[in-house]
Amino acid sequence: MIGRLEPGSIAAKRGMSDLAIRNLFIIPTIIFLIVFNIFPLIYSLGYSFTDFRASMNAPANFIGLQNYRELLADEYIWINFATTAKYVLVSVGGQVVVGFGAALLLNREIPAKGLVTTLLLLPMMMSMAVVGLFWKLLYSPSWGIINYALGLEDFEWLSNPEVALYAVALTDIWMWSPFVMLLCLAGLSAIPKHLYEAAAIDRAGRWYTFTRITLPLVTPLLLIAIIFRTMEAFKTFDLAFIMTSMESTELIAIRLYKMAFQEWQTGKSCALAYIVLIMVLAITNIYVKYLNKAKER
Amino acid sequence: MAQIKLENISKKFGRQTALSDLNLDIADGEFFVLLGPTGAGKTTTLRLIAGLDAPNAGTININGENVNEYSAAERDVALVFQYYSLYPHYTVRQNLEFPLRSKVRRLTEQDISASVARAAKTLRIEHLLERKTDKLSGGEMQRVSIGRAIVREPRAFLMDEPLSNLDAKLREILRAELKDLQMKLGATFLYVAHDQVEAMSMGDKIGILCDGHLVQVGSSQDIYNRPRDTFVATFVGSPAMNLFDATLSNGKAVVIPGSLEIPTSGEAMNHLRERAGKVKIGVRSEDILLDSSGPLEGRIHGVENHGVEKVVTLRVGELLLRATVPARTVLELDSPIRFAFNDKKLHCFDAASGQNLIFGD
Structure with missing residues (x-):
């Protein structure tokens, strides 16, 4: 019956048949997904079991799990993972604190609320590369505005192995706190006002009200924000790549890039990409489990 | 407490x-x-x-x-x-x-x-x-x-x-x-x-x-x-109190000249005898008594059955009055019926301010 319009059906009212919708929207999407996502995904899984090098005109030899074995035994890879974990913790943690705090401040009657909210969202709309370049200027030791404002003379931010990672994380916090804020604000404004009134009548203090009403009701949206930001932070490449280049800021994605496009170890880098993918999936799954629990409550 | x-x-x-x-x-x-x-x-x-x-x-x-x-x-x-x-x-x-x-x-x-x-x-x-x-x-x-x-x-x-x-x-x-x-x-x-x-x-x-x-x-x-x-009179009570315009003169309240006139000699209206002018008369539905020897006559306009009682709508000229009667009362639509007001329970309000003239303070 595909192609026939039932008179009075929704599709008929919109003037488009199920068939037209399928041909116009669904099939192109599926083709796009297969060509650009699913095919490379499977193909790179194949490469990860070979010694293939894209720079050499040699055929790929199947070497089994050797790539994986080597990678997991490589202590430098684990240092990269540790650096990434530190970066994710600081960056996402900072975004949650700043974003949630800003959302709490904005969730009340203030003058020009719409304008303030829009202005706060601006960092999020910029390009990663541009943000990286600008912050590099801001961090500049001799004439950067940050040292000027803090009264620090010649303090090295981005070439100092002790602080470079945190400096990059700070930029990430600046850029993505608005995202957390936006989701938290949506969660906060959905809490009915009468619950707060009931709590006031029940003689609940501010902190008690916050922990017993605000927090549990915002948690699902906050968790969604954390999931997105963790996934993004875990695979951060551009910001760290543009702003610094040293061992202490070598995130796993940068290591992956070097392995694939500087050392041309295509097969091995595919294996590393799969390890990263599995880790991101595992972390996300833990969050989703928490999210479902939070929603049930 | x-x-x-x-x-x-x-x-x-x-x-x-x-x-x-x-x-x-x-x-x-x-x-x-x-x-x-x-x-x-x-x-x-x-x-x-x-x-x-x-x-x-x-x-x-x-x-x-x-x-x-x-x-x-x-x-x-x-x-x-x-x-x-x-x-x-x-x-x-x-x-x-x-x-x-x-x-x-x-x-x-x-x-x-x-x-x-x-x-x-x-x-x-x-x-x-x-x-x-x-x-x-x-x-x-x-x-x-x-x-x-x-x-x-x-x-x-x-x-x-x-x-x-x-x-x-x-x-x-x-x-x-x-x-x-x-x-x-x-x-x-x-x-x-x-x-x-x-x-x-x-x-x-x-x-x-x-x-x-x-x-x-x-x-x-x-x-x-x-x-x-x-306001209180009509807001409280179900069905709402019947309320209609009347003119006080010569010891009676004239609602419809000739067919609906209430003498002010009754217990409730007694101290309004001296008064003249426009008023509103109020009477609760249970204070309209169906009585074959009553002084007033109307027609049965509608009947609502409420189980234990019936609410009858009586029509006198243009005026509709609601009366509560026991459920077993037999009533026929459009038939003429005689009734009386319980003159101890009549209310009279000032036409302009709405204040109760009998119980007001």
Whole structure:
């Protein structure tokens, strides 16, 4: 019956048949997904079991799990993972604190609320590369505005192995706190006002009200924000790549890039990409489990 | 427990006046019902007393103490909301515990569970304690929300139409339970209702609120039998009081010249004998007596069967009157019928101001 319009059906009212919708929207999407996502995904899984090098005109030899074995035994890879974990913790943690705090401040009657909210969202709309370049200027030791404002003379931010990672994380916090804020604000404004009134009548203090009403009701949206930001932070490449280049800021994605496009170890880098993918999936799954629990409550 | 007194309270929302110069006195242990149509300012009054809103003028006293500057928590009154306002992510038990776990009071776990058990028993929700509040029916939710008010011992209970979202049967049951609860606790209740049956059946005292003014305060008998003006007269009672224009002259009230004239020699109208001019006459449906030897005649325009009684609409000229008669009365549509007014129970209001000329002060 595909192609026939039932008179009075929704599709008929919109003037488009199920068939037209399928041909116009669904099939192109599926083709796009297969060509650009699913095919490379499977193909790179194949490469990860070979010694293939894209720079050499040699055929790929199947070497089994050797790539994986080597990678997991490589202590430098684990240092990269540790650096990434530190970066994710600081960056996402900072975004949650700043974003949630800003959302709490904005969730009340203030003058020009719409304008303030829009202005706060601006960092999020910029390009990663541009943000990286600008912050590099801001961090500049001799004439950067940050040292000027803090009264620090010649303090090295981005070439100092002790602080470079945190400096990059700070930029990430600046850029993505608005995202957390936006989701938290949506969660906060959905809490009915009468619950707060009931709590006031029940003689609940501010902190008690916050922990017993605000927090549990915002948690699902906050968790969604954390999931997105963790996934993004875990695979951060551009910001760290543009702003610094040293061992202490070598995130796993940068290591992956070097392995694939500087050392041309295509097969091995595919294996590393799969390890990263599995880790991101595992972390996300833990969050989703928490999210479902939070929603049930 | 507490006695509540409002003095010259005014409240505006923007340019809208919700309450103007309201005075209210609620005695300790009294079940006071604030009755009025939607938008009369009943909920506003409750919110002012609870401390959720602040008045623009006037003072609020609880136990003789001015509480204007007190927060909702400091006033220590309980408020039951119309829409229950249960905490959605907690169980019934956690909802009941909520006010007890506040820092203001330091209670032991035993005290908390004893209080919860007592409240749950009173409201017969013991079997629901471990259930999430979104799995409850409307009646159960309202019980829990009342339970949250009674677990602690507040100085007064404020209730904002707590039964208005329930079905008729449940409303009837909970009405009796609430009244019973109030007697048992000996607590001061301020209860807001727009349903006059609720007000009449529960209130020790009723205050009628209209457009932000308190029109009349009295017992339900008082309000019903001696309405101060036409608003109270028509708002209270079902069916509403019959109200029609008449002209007083020469010892009678002329409604329809020749066919509907009421002599002012009757007991109620007696002291209006000297008066002349336009008035409104009010007569309750039960005070229209069908009587084959009655002085007045009309036609039967319609009959509604209410089970125990019938409400008959009589037509006299252009005028329609509603009378309550026993259900067994046999009535035939459009047939002529004779009737009389119970002249002890007639009301007469000033045509312009609506004030009751017989019972007015």
